[in-house]
Every structure is written in structure tokens, then in C-alpha cells.
Amino acid sequence: xxxxxxSAATPEQSAERRARQRWMSIxxxxxxxxxxxxxxxxxxxxxxxxxxxxxxxxxxxxGRAGGTGxxxxxxxxxxxxxxxxxxxxxxxxxxxxxxNRRHAELAAAVDAMLQTPSRRDALERAIIAPLTLRLxxxxxxxxxxxxxxxxxxxxxxxxx
Amino acid sequence: xxxxxxxxxxxxxxxxKLLDEERRGDPRxxxxxxxxxxxxxxxxxxxxxxxxxxxxxxxxxxAIKQARGDLVExxxxxxxxxxxxPRFGVGEPIDTAKMAVRRRISATYKDLPGGQLLGASFDYTxxxxxxxxxxxxxxxxxxxxPEGVESGMQHVADILDHEGLIEREDPDxxxxxxxxxxxxxPRYPADRAARLQNLARGDEGWLLALGYSTQRGYGNNHxxxxxxxxGEVAVEFAPEELGFPIEIGEIxxxxxxxxxxxxxxxxxxxxxxxxxxxxxxxCERKAMGMALVDRALRARDFGEATEAPAQDEEFVMAHxxxxxxxxxxxxxxxxxxxxxxxxxxxxxxxxxxxxAARAIADAAE
Amino acid sequence: MTDTxxxxxxxxxxxxxxxxxxxxxxxxxxxxxRIATIPESLQPPSPLSVGAAAICLALADHDTxxxxxxxxxxxxxxxxxxxxxxxxxxxxxxxxxxxxxxxxTVPALDQFAIGDDxxxxxxxxxxxxxxxxxVGDGLVxxxxxxxxxxxxxxxxxxxxxxGEWRANQGLFPCGVDLILVAGNRIAALPRTTTVSEN
Numbered sequence: 001x002x003x004x005x006x007s008a009a010t011p012e013q014s015a016e017r018r019a020r021q022r023w024m025s026i027x028x029x030x031x032x033x034x035x036x037x038x039x040x041x042x043x044x045x046x047x048x049x050x051x052x053x054x055x056x057x058x059x060x061x062x063g064r065a066g067g068t069g070x071x072x073x074x075x076x077x078x079x080x081x082x083x084x085x086x087x088x089x090x091x092x093x094x095x096x097x098x099x100n101r102r103h104a105e106l107a108a109a110v111d112a113m114l115q116t117p118s119r120r121d122a123l124e125r126a127i128i129a130p131l132t133l134r135l136x137x138x139x140x141x142x143x144x145x146x147x148x149x150x151x152x153x154x155x156x157x158x159x160x
Numbered sequence: 161x162x163x164x165x166x167x168x169x170x171x172x173x174x175x176x177k178l179l180d181e182e183r184r185g186d187p188r189x190x191x192x193x194x195x196x197x198x199x200x201x202x203x204x205x206x207x208x209x210x211x212x213x214x215x216x217x218x219x220x221x222x223a224i225k226q227a228r229g230d231l232v233e234x235x236x237x238x239x240x241x242x243x244x245x246p247r248f249g250v251g252e253p254i255d256t257a258k259m260a261v262r263r264r265i266s267a268t269y270k271d272l273p274g275g276q277l278l279g280a281s282f283d284y285t286x287x288x289x290x291x292x293x294x295x296x297x298x299x300x301x302x303x304x305x306p307e308g309v310e311s312g313m314q315h316v317a318d319i320l321d322h323e324g325l326i327e328r329e330d331p332d333x334x335x336x337x338x339x340x341x342x343x344x345x346p347r348y349p350a351d352r353a354a355r356l357q358n359l360a361r362g363d364e365g366w367l368l369a370l371g372y373s374t375q376r377g378y379g380n381n382h383x384x385x386x387x388x389x390x391g392e393v394a395v396e397f398a399p400e401e402l403g404f405p406i407e408i409g410e411i412x413x414x415x416x417x418x419x420x421x422x423x424x425x426x427x428x429x430x431x432x433x434x435x436x437x438x439x440x441x442x443c444e445r446k447a448m449g450m451a452l453v454d455r456a457l458r459a460r461d462f463g464e465a466t467e468a469p470a471q472d473e474e475f476v477m478a479h480x481x482x483x484x485x486x487x488x489x490x491x492x493x494x495x496x497x498x499x500x501x502x503x504x505x506x507x508x509x510x511x512x513x514x515x516a517a518r519a520i521a522d523a524a525e
Numbered sequence: 526m527t528d529t530x531x532x533x534x535x536x537x538x539x540x541x542x543x544x545x546x547x548x549x550x551x552x553x554x555x556x557x558x559r560i561a562t563i564p565e566s567l568q569p570p571s572p573l574s575v576g577a578a579a580i581c582l583a584l585a586d587h588d589t590x591x592x593x594x595x596x597x598x599x600x601x602x603x604x605x606x607x608x609x610x611x612x613x614x615x616x617x618x619x620x621x622x623x624x625x626x627x628x629x630t631v632p633a634l635d636q637f638a639i640g641d642d643x644x645x646x647x648x649x650x651x652x653x654x655x656x657x658x659x660v661g662d663g664l665v666x667x668x669x670x671x672x673x674x675x676x677x678x679x680x681x682x683x684x685x686x687x688g689e690w691r692a693n694q695g696l697f698p699c700g701v702d703l704i705l706v707a708g709n710r711i712a713a714l715p716r717t718t719t720v721s722e723n
Contacts, residue, residue: 017404025394025407051532052608055539057246059397059408061215062253062338063360063438065352065454066417067315069329071253071338072356074438075209077395078216079248079408083608091532093402095248097395097409099216139260139392143308146262149278150309152270249587249611343588400587401608 023114023128027107028096030131038127039106048109051091052083054101080104090115165495183228197221206412206441207231211482212238213342213361215411215440232363232482239483250338252396252405256389256415256438261309263390263442266316268419274313279390316387317417317434326419326432348474355457355477360438362480364446370470371452379456379468383435386419390442414439416447420455425463433462533570533601535582535609542566546583550704553713558666558677560658563709570601576706577625577652578605584650585610585623592621592637592649594630621649628655628682628705634689637701645698648716656681658707668718677712679705690720 009017027035039045058076065072082094082104092112094104110127113119184191198205198221208220212235220238227233263279266272278284292298320326332338332353339354341361346354359367374380392412398405416437424430435455437447456470469475479485536542542564549561569578585591590613591606603614615621618636626632637649663678682705693700693716700716714720 021404021406028406028408029394029410051534055246057248058214058242059248059395060250060340061395061411062251063256063356063413064253064329064331065356065436066317066329066434067256067415067436068331069436070332070352070356072353072360073250073338073340073342074254074357074360074413075213075215075440076242076245076247077251077409077411078214078219078245079397081248081399083401085532093399095397095399095406095408097215097411099218140308141304142262142392143260144304144306145302146277146279147305147307147309148303149263149280150275150305151278152275247587400611400613401604 020111020115023124024093024095024107024111026128026131026135027094027110029135031134032100032103034131034134035103035106035110035127038130039110042126045109046086046088046113048084048086048092048112050082050105051085052081054080054082054094054104056080056099056101082108084108084112086112086116088116165497183226192225194218194221194225197224203442204229204231204234206439206443207364207446208234208238210440210443210446211235211361211363212242214238214242217441232486236483236486249397249399251408252398254393254395254411254413256393256413257315258312259389259391259393259413259415260311261313261389261391264313264387265385265389266387267385268387269316269319272316272319274310277309313389315417317419320419320432324431327422327434329434329436346477348477349460350473350477352454352458355473356436356438356454358477358480359450359453362450363482363485364443364449366480366482367449367453368445369449370456370476371449374452374456374468374470379459379466379471381433381435381452381455381459381464382421383418383452383455384420385448386417386434388414388416388444388447390414390444412441414441414443414447416444416451418448418451418455422462428462433458532608533568533605535567536579537566539582542579543583546579549711550580550583550713553704553711554702554715555670557668557670557714557718558664558675558712560660560677560710560712563711565709570599570605572597572599572627572654573602573605573625574654574706575709576711577654579709580652580704580706580711581606581612581623581625582609585612587611587613589622590615590620592616592618592624594624594626594632596627596630597625618649622647624649624651626651626653628653628679631683631686634686634693634701639693639696639699639701641699645700648699648701650702650704652704652706653682655679655705655707658705658710658712665721666714666718667721670715671718679712681707687720687722690714694719 057079059079060076061074062071063074064070077097078099080096080099080101080103083091084105085091090112092108092110092115094107094111096104096107110123114123198217201224204224205217205220208223208231209215209217212220212223219241220234223234223237224231226237261277263281264277266276317326321328339351339357341354341357390412392410394407394410396405397408418435420433420435422431422433433455435451437450437454439447453470453476456468457473457476459466459471466472546563549563553559553561563576563579565575567575567578569575581591592615606612606614618624618632619638621638624637631651631653637651638647640646640648657680659678661676661678663676666675666677697716702716703714705712705714
């Protein structure tokens with residue numbers, strides 16, 4: 001099925017898109033409790049209308065044979081999505097694995113707010129940076145435990 | 161054939177109440193929470209997600225609780241639930257080379273770049289029951305290395321690839337659709353995408369036994385565990401309304417790459433061929449069985465004889481699904497009264513005929 | 526890249542409304558030429574009619590590519606369909622599960638997918654927007670789902686389409702199906718319906 005992903009974009013548009021991909025990824029991967037706490041600490045919050053009510057569905061996850069070859073359908077992942085529109089127009093999307101409706105709505109709201117240049121820096125500091133830090137910490141912690149199990153096998157001389 | 165029957169409502173209702181009570185067990189024992197199942201029965205959760213074909217640890221835990229630990233029943237529950245959800249679309253293929261690796265071993269190279277990581281494994285335990293666990297309240301603590309493992313570990317198969325000694329796994333045409341057995345009926349011969357999806361959802365016991373059968377000589381293909389890795393990968397999805405891919409979360413997967421010796425054929429020089437296994441969560445035995453069976457099912461592609469059960473694609477695929485198998489076997493419990501009455505009449509008639517024939521034979525003696 | 530396009534809302538109650546529209550389309554297909562009225566709950570971006578938009582919201586998803594006639598390819602119509610249906614918009618009519626066109630300019634019917642003998646349901650369902658749709662004089666319909674004959678007045682449809690429709694009928698079990706739409710009124714012409722022009 002043909003889909004047109006990226007039509008020709010200007011360098012600014014591509015940079016903007018990469019920035020948005022990064023924050024959407026962070027918002028989706030964050031623990032809900034972390035996002036919720038940071039959100040609650042935010043001094044000012046805009047109002048929005050929900051363009052698409054939080055909705056639970058699935059996305060089919062695919063693999064590739066041998067990691068690099070023929071695509072195949074592995075199985076579905078549960079996903080919740082939501083779309084909100086801020087008063088002044090920006091539409092934000094939340095696509096978040098799992099079934100937490102509030103997580104999807106907050107992700108959409110923050111996505112919409114981050115598209116507003118005047119708010120971006122403050123929000124990056126208040127929400128995206130701390131979430132990134134938490135995710136990195138979690139990943140590093142897992143990775144360090146794995147590193148402790150690294151082995152060197154010595155091949156013994158085979159008996160005849 | 162089974163027939164519809166009426167009545168029995170009260171008995172059925174009471175049976176279900178009894179089921180609920182027995183599921184709960186002795187009320188003096190604290191009730192299991194979903195968190196407990198998710199955290200402490202995590203490999204059961206992983207199996208239910210993989211074969212239930214829905215990645216959602218919370219729901220899998222619920223299914224296990226409701227099914228009283230009967231994993232095939234739990235898989236059925238999860239499959240039934242997934243049919244109620246809309247599908248938003250199809251994700252980009254996960255990139256296992258970018259996996260945040262927590263376990264990675266190879267039986268073919270001891271000194272592979274990036275090293276071997278045992279991770280959390282039963283492999284080197286002595287399989288002795290640990291009575292300290294029975295006492296409860298244990299708080300084990302893992303060792304923590306000063307540094308994490310390196311990211312972006314090369315696949316072992318890529319090492320052989322440099323010498324051209326291993327079959328390459330090249331991407332297919334992005335514009336072609338990928339077979340989806342949840343949307344289309346299987347057609348034989350099936351392509352590899354259809355086979356891999358079928359095996360990914362397939363029953364672990366079925367794949368384990370079939371994989372084992374290939375090792376014991378029923379379609380032997382000389383396997384080596386080239387690499388097994390477990391860890392987290394991002395799931396990327398491009399919603400139509402956005403027009404570009406975004407990461408929507410991370411899943412844990414287990415990947416197994418089997419490497420098989422191949423003598424070569426008229427068209428293909430001697431080389432190593434590959435079998436692939438991929439599961440949700442940590443399902444190592446399943447991933448290995450899947451990789452063995454994937455390779456066995458590729459016999460036709462390599463011009464090998466297809467004589468063993470594990471090489472028979474229709475046999476393997478049509479019987480791999482434990483929800484279907486369980487349904488068809490268990491439907492034998494449904495009322496077959498009319499069928500059986502008909503058989504009874506037939507057997508009685510045959511019996512009379514046989515007795516009459518014997519009487520004639522006896523009289524003749 | 527702030528998204529400021531005018532994104533019109535979809536169904537207020539997606540499940541109930543989509544099922545209602547599904548039922549109306551099903552009945553329309555079962556009784557060719559009978560007019561069904563879709564509740565006016567949508568305000569789709571022009572030139573999408575309420576009927577065409579409601580049919581898409583009820584039936585289209587990421588698995589059903591839609592082809593739009595050039596006059597329907599406005600940014601707001603495309604955004605509306607992509608957002609609410611998640612459907613890909615395709616350039617070639619033959620790749621579409623659904624197509625939307627105006628009656629006067631609908632492409633020749635053989636431009637759309639006709640399915641194949643094993644999967645005849647994979648043909649394109651063509652949604653044709655008209656000026657008006659009424660029971661009475663005009664076309665004479667007969668075939669499955671119609672007891673004797675049924676009269677339908679479909680104003681604004683290209684006249685030579687009925688020659689193509691006869692050719693389409695010859696393809697049975699393959700062939701396209703039509704859903705005629707005027708505002709929120711719809712009538713279906715499945716591939717089995719014979720049409721004569723009085």
C-alpha cells in the first residue's frame with residue numbers, strides 16, 4: 001500500500017520534524033507517574049478542546065526475518081491515542097503504548113504546547129528534559145546490571 | 161456434529177460461581193494482584209502476550225489471573241479481547257540491531273564484538289529447588305557494573321556476512337503488502353512472512369517439539385545458536401494524519417538466529433543458512449524452537465527433500481495455534497447426542513448382522 | 526509546522542454513529558435504489574457531502590485506501606479523512622477500496638478495481654456525489670433486492686455512465702459498486718442491479 005511519508009521538506013521543516021519526533025518519543029516512553037507529576041507542577045496550563053477522545057486500539061508490530069530481511073507481522077501492541085487542539089490553533093497528538101487515557105491526553109497537550117514557539121523552551125526544561133533524564137537513568141541502570149554478567153569463555157583443549 | 165440443547169441455565173450459572181470461588185482459592189490466603197503477577201510471573205506474562213498476539217503486560221496478567229494460571233486459556237482470553245480493539249495501523253519493522261541489550265549469547269563465537277552477556281538466565285542454575293524462596297520475603301540485589309553495555313551491537317550473522325559465507329537477509333520491497341493472517345486466510349504454499357507470523361503466534365510446546373524433532377533427525381539441518389538476544393526496542397508508527405513515524409513506546413523482545421550448515425545445491429554454493437525466531441518479552445525456548453522450525457520450513461527454498469513433519473508447511477502451520485487446537489479438541493465436550501445415537505443404531509445393526517452370520521456359520525459346522 | 530488547518534470534528538459518538546451509518550449503507554445495498562437518510566451530525570469540509578463523509582467515517586480505515594477525484598483533494602478534506610479514518614489517499618483509482626467523485630466527472634468505471642474471481646469484494650466502492658436524488662421518474666432499476674422494478678431520479682450523473690455500468694455487470698462476480706449521494710441522502714447500486722434509462 002503506497003504511503004507518502006516525507007514529501008520534499010525544507011531543512012527547517014526537517015529539523016522541526018526531528019525535534020517533534022524526539023519529544024513525542026519521550027512523552028510516549030515516559031512513566032505516566034513521572035509525566036503526571038511534572039505536569040501538575042507546571043505553573044500555567046492552556047485550555048484545549050479534545051479533537052479526538054482518548055481511544056484504545058492497537059498497532060501491529062513488525063519484525064524482519066534475520067533482523068534485516070523480509071518484513072513480517074509479529075503481533076499487536078496496545079496503544080492509546082488522543083488529539084487536542086489549543087485555543088490558538090495548534091493540534092497535538094498523543095500515541096502512547098498501553099491503555100492509559102490520561103497519558104495519551106497529556107502527551108497530546110504537551111505536543112501541542114511544544115509546537116508553540118513562545119512556550120517551547122520553558123516546557124523543554126520543565127517536562128522533556130527531566131523525563132529524558134529519568135529514561136536515560138532507567139536504561140543505564142538496566143544496562144549496567146547486564147554488563148555485570150558479561151563473560152569470557154575459555155576454550156579448553158579437547159580430549160582425544 | 162454437535163447440536164444445540166436448551167436448559168441448564170441454573171447449572172451453568174452455578175458452575176461459573178463455583179469456578180470463581182475455586183479461582184480465588186482459600187480466602188484466608190491474600191488475593192493475587194495484577195502487579196504481583198506482572199512482576200513475579202513475568203515469563204508467564206511474556207508467553208501469554210506472545211501467543212495471545214497482544215503486547216500489554218497488564219492485560220496478560222489479568223488473563224492469567226482469570227484463567228487460574230492456565231496459560232492456554234489466558235492466551236485465548238487475550239486473543240478474544242484483541243478482537244474488540246480497532247487497529248490504528250501497522251508499525252515500522254522493529255530494528256533489533258538498535259536493541260538495548262540485556263542478554264546476548266552466541267554458541268558460534270566466543271569472542272564476538274560487544275561480548276557475551278548472560279543477563280538473567282536459568283542456564284547456569286542447578287535446578288535445585290530453593291527452599292529459601294518458600295520462606296518468602298526475599299529481596300535479592302543484582303550486581304551493577306560501573307559502565308553499561310555498549311549500544312548498537314552488531315548481529316553475529318553480520319560477522320559471517322563479511323566473508324560471504326552466510327545467506328544474506330535482504331529487505332523485501334517496501335511497496336508490497338505483508339501477509340497478515342489476522343486479515344486473510346492462509347494460502348499454501350505460504351511465503352516466509354506468513355510462516356513467521358504463524359510461528360510467532362504458535363504454541364511454544366508445538367514449536368519446541370517440532371524443533372526437537374529436527375535435531376533428532378527428522379529433517380536435520382545442523383543448527384547452531386548463532387545468537388540469542390533479549391532487550392528493549394522502540395516501536396515506531398507513522399499515523400496517516402501525521403505523515404511521519406513517531407516512537408510510541410518500547411517493547412521487550414527475544415530474538416534467536418539459528419545458523420545452519422548447508423551443503424549447497426545446483427543454484428546455491430555451500431554456505432550457512434538461517435532460521436529466525438522473534439517473540440514478545442523473554443521467551444527464549446519459544447524463540448529457539450521458532451528459529452529451528454523456520455529453517456526447517458525453508459527446505460523447499462533450498463531444494464532440500466521435504467520428508468519430515470517439521471518441513472511440512474501446511475502440517476506445521478495448520479496445527480500451531482493453541483487457541484484453534486484447544487477449541488477443536490475441547491468442542492468434543494459439547495453435546496453430540498444425535499450423532500452418537502445414530503452411531504449407536506449403526507453399531508447395533510452391525511452387531512446383529514455379525515451375530516446372525518456367526519449363527520449361520522455355527523449351524524453349518 | 527504548527528498545525529493550524531481547520532480540523533472538523535468527526536462523529537460525536539463514534540461507535541454508535543458509525544454503526545448506524547453502517548446499517549444504513551447495508552440496507553441501501555440490500556435494497557438497491559431505495560433512499561436512506563443519514564443523520565446530519567457531521568459538518569465535513571467542502572466539497573465533501575455529509576453522506577460521503579459519514580460513509581467514509583463508518584467504513585474506511587488504514588486498510589482501505591481512498592481515491593479522491595481532483596476537486597476533492599483539498600487540504601482540509603484530505604486532513605479530515607486522514608485524521609478520522611487513518612486511511613491512505615492513493616493516486617490511482619484502481620488501488621482504492623473507496624473512491625469519491627462528482628457525478629458529472631466520475632472517471633470511466635473500468636478505471637477502478639474490479640476485484641478478482643476469488644476475492645470479488647476487493648473491488649472499489651465508488652461514492653458518487655450528485656445534485657439531487659429522488660424516487661420517481663428517471664432510472665428503472667431491477668435485479669436482486671428489487672421485487673419488480675424501482676424508479677430512481679439521479680440528477681447530475683454523466684449520461685454515458687450507464688453503458689459502462691452494463692459492461693460492469695458483465696464482469697460479475699467482479700465489478701464496482703456505486704453509492705449515489707446527494708447531501709445526506711444515499712442510494713446504492715450494487716453490481717447486480719440492472720439499470721435502464723426509461
